[in-house]
Amino acid sequence: MKTCLVVDDSSVIRKVARRILEGLDFQIVEAEDGEKALEACKRAMPEAVLLDWNMPVMDGYEFLGNLRRMPGGDAPKVVFCTTENDVAHIARALHAGANEYIMKPFDKDIVTAKFQEVGLL
DSSP, rough: OOOEEEEEOOHHHHHHHHHHHHHOOOOEEESSHHHHHHHHHHHHOEEEEEEEEEESOOOHHHHHHHHHHSSSTTEEEEEEESSSOOOOHHHHHHTTTTOOOSSSSSHHHHHHHHHHHOOOO
């Protein structure tokens, strides 16, 4: 079973993502900010990361940079979630090492499609 790290400061978003991803046979690890997410990756590197962009303590951009510099940190497929839909914002995330992005709010069809696109399903 593949593992997905769900990183979001909203417990509601984490709960929705957990339900969707468990339905797609992922084991879920949750973190409410980038710092806790890095700690989780040090314990066990996930195959996938569903990453919020705007969070306290450490945002998604900073987390992603740190993840990609870790040993094995180039392996996880990272799909970032955002409410921002401007091209510059999305380009910055993809340039930082994200594999794909989804807009909030998202549903099972959107998550399934994006996870298929990056080869996780």
